[in-house]
Amino acid sequence: MEKNEIITREKLKTYFETGKYPTESQFAELIDFLSIQDNVLGNKEMVTLANNLAALDNGYILYNTISIENEKFPIVVRSKEGEDQIFTIGKTDNKEQKRYFQGSAPYTVSTKEFMVEKLEGNRYYSLYTQIDDGHTTNRLFGNNLPPVPEDCKLGTVENKKISIRITSEDFDRKINNVHTHITFVNKTEILIEYALYANYWTNTYISEDIVTDHYDLGDFLACFYRADLREISKSIVCRIFDADNDTLLMEASLLPGQKNTNVSAGGVLSGIRNARIECHYES
Template identity: 50%
Template sequence: MEKNRLTTRDKLKTYFETGKYPTQSQFSDLIDLLRLKDDILTNRELVTLANSLEAIENTFIYYYTSEVGDLKLPVVISSKDEEDQMITVEETFGSSERRYLYGSPPYTIRVKEFSEGKLNENEYYFLGYQLNSAYMITRLFGNNLQTIPDGFELGVLNEKKMPIQIFKQNFGKQINVVNTGIKFINNTEIPIRYRIESGNWSDGFKAEDAVTDHYDLWDYLSFYYEADLSGSSQSVNCEIYDVDNDRLVSTTSLLAGQSSSYWGGGQNLREIRNIRIECHYAAGK
């Protein structure tokens, strides 16, 4: 066999036809075509592989971290057709890293054996990630704030990519968690979900009661709704009440014939500890 020229598959098969005795050289041809476990891909092979992954649009996680030191955030990715895969998010020195995922969506993403780095007083880690291209889920952790527990579920990924970012922030003071209880009542037949944002804290969409764990430095909440009314002739009003003061603080109209995951609800509702959301068909429809 000529140097750097591999024998074709069809040619190899002829060496092992019934009644034939392959020679040492022919066995060498076969071995040269095998990819062994410890073989290292050449730069050319790596580029070819990367280009093929881009071409078939494999799902991937890409992460960016800045000055996080020894922090390590292992995330476990589970899919229905492959064994679990683990990717460790760690210091990238201001660049980004991409990791392709095995299997097919949906992927369930959870944290495993998280290890913090070192933080100075009043420093916290900011964690942001996107399971949906429309919004980011964010949290602070470290120092007096609860760390991310082993097994904590980041959520379910159905899209082609999931960005994760982690960096340090110093706010000049200690930050504490404050809680607001949310009671959600949907009096319509239309599936409706809500989502909450605050400073350095945001959550995903849900349709059940919840309790926030946002921060006292930004003690306000903003609400968004997701619903498909494209097949409905009736609009829906979602009203937010301050339960402790029995006060209506916001009304959002979800319009008939439209579908959205970004209907803005109450914005910057400050220092409310108990909220009730009631969604019902608009009057006169």
């Protein structure tokens, strides 16, 4: 057996085919394999597995927690093969943990319901995520705020990793949700997505209507777009209107011939309760 090679069931079976006489080393390989099946991993097996995992092209989750109690936060990962894998994030004392995904990309990452014990005073938990080195999401939960719901989408990992951090945050007052209704109208055949950013709150990129649940820490929303226009020869303009009085608030252009990523809408929505985004080809 080559150094650090993982022996499969199929290979072991070939040692015991009719007319063959297993060698001493082959019996040793069988014993080592059985010890792994019984979850009895020695140093040698652990090093072998670690070396093989490092060579995998699978995606992975990096997570850490800071100043949380004894709560457990389950994360669900689904691969394109349809497999479900649950990672339970607990207290790590700010020591980053790494776990590999089963299956192959893309991986969709979501939560199971995050339930927490009552947090005293003005203390909240913050959930922060980042996919690869790009898009981030954020939200507060616990105390008087609702829990992170079942099947809350954290994003899709197309490449390698998702980083998740859960921290305890203390504020000088109680935090409350603020809701803004966004209507999204796309007058092109191109997939255009937008994401909204506020103080401690961000959603994943979407291409549909949304009602935000950002916070009164700062009643504002910044908007960003993404769209792949590498095969398109026309610009697309996206305009945001105050839907209550049809006033144009801001606009942004998505450029042809390139993959537009995190294109700023050019300002922020401040204190707006109803807004409309319209995207169409620039004439």
